[in-house]
Amino acid sequence: MNGAVSTPSVLTLTLKNRRAPPNSDQDAAAAASTDVDMGMAKKGHLSNIAARAFFMTWTADDLLHVARFHWLPCVFAAGLLFFMAVEYTLRMVPSSSPPFDLGFVATRHLHRVLASSPHLNTLFAALNTVFVGMQTVYILWTFLIEGRPRASISALFMFTCRGILGYSTQLPLPQGFLGSGVDFPVGNVSFFLFFSGHVAGSVIASLDMRRMQRFELAWTFEVLNVLQAVRLLGTRGHYTIDLAVGVGAGILFDSLAGKYVESKRKETFVAAAPNPSKTITTTKEAFLT
Known part of the structure; x- marks a missing residue:
């Protein structure tokens, strides 16, 4: 059966490659648990999704690794927070005044x-x-x-x-x-x-x-x-x-x-x-x- 295959991000590969691969029994169990009817809501399905969420697998070592090897996106994230604070607290220039440059x-x-x-x-x-x-x-x-x-x-x-x-x-x-x-x-x-x-x-x-x-x-x-x-x-x-x-x-x-x-x-x-x-x-x- 043909299907679309998504390409994992660099960050995803970076974090996943730092962990030991699971054994075959775990793989089989995971494959069986994911074989569900996507059109029907099942009991415990949302909790299973939350348990398998990517961010739930992060560790402190992973975060330090990202901060070290992906420092540029971290700088951009800090810039986002900084300028959100600036934008939402700075008073806008009145329409009667020339623009600030x-x-x-x-x-x-x-x-x-x-x-x-x-x-x-x-x-x-x-x-x-x-x-x-x-x-x-x-x-x-x-x-x-x-x-x-x-x-x-x-x-x-x-x-x-x-x-x-x-x-x-x-x-x-x-x-x-x-x-x-x-x-x-x-x-x-x-x-x-x-x-x-x-x-x-x-x-x-x-x-x-x-x-x-x-x-x-x-x-x-x-x-x-x-x-x-x-x-x-x-x-x-x-x-x-x-x-x-x-x-x-x-x-x-x-x-x-x-x-x-x-x-x-x-x-x-x-x-x-x-x-x-x-x-x-x-x-x-x-x-x-």
Whole structure:
């Protein structure tokens, strides 16, 4: 009889592998006890489930083992409890007040410097625009010159999703925004705040560089991306959440584009399977069909 088989988690395997396997008599008894009619409630059935529950088999050694070898989920669990306490006790910002942004607090000194020096603000804006141009040129280069469409598809996915989200929730312009005529978008035109296409585009480019083992170039883009984020906070061009989601969006859409390219490559190979004599060129048929 065919049936679905669930894959045990790493944590389950970790705890179960640390115990001695049961003998055959115990196995037979356990198999007999589990052979019940799942459609009918039987006396003592719930108590049997509780007795066989996974957490009922935990020991102090198991918990110490998890804390030692799975410390990262333990940190996340502590973070969950901490931020639950923060969220449920922190007073919400009134609708009449500007939103609180920790990034704005951290860059308030830079904001004062840029506000008092328009020429310095213009210089930083021009350098940021050059960096955006570098991202664009690299992403187009990977497709038009190298024949690798993943980064370009990722950028298309990302900017389409950004447009939908940005239009759906149009955040107000932060107080103290320092615009510049040489900033991108050039000319102080309107733009969506959520999420940062500047940051997401840089992440997409740097991920492609790492795949191609262009590590020095990737490190350069990542450092420039951090400086770009600081500058955007200092000029109040983006909220902190815009930049953080921009990083996640770059990673997400790069992964989705990779799955898309791989699925199309498999479809091309499967379509050519009945005719082995057909030649498939990597740069055209495998990528563009």
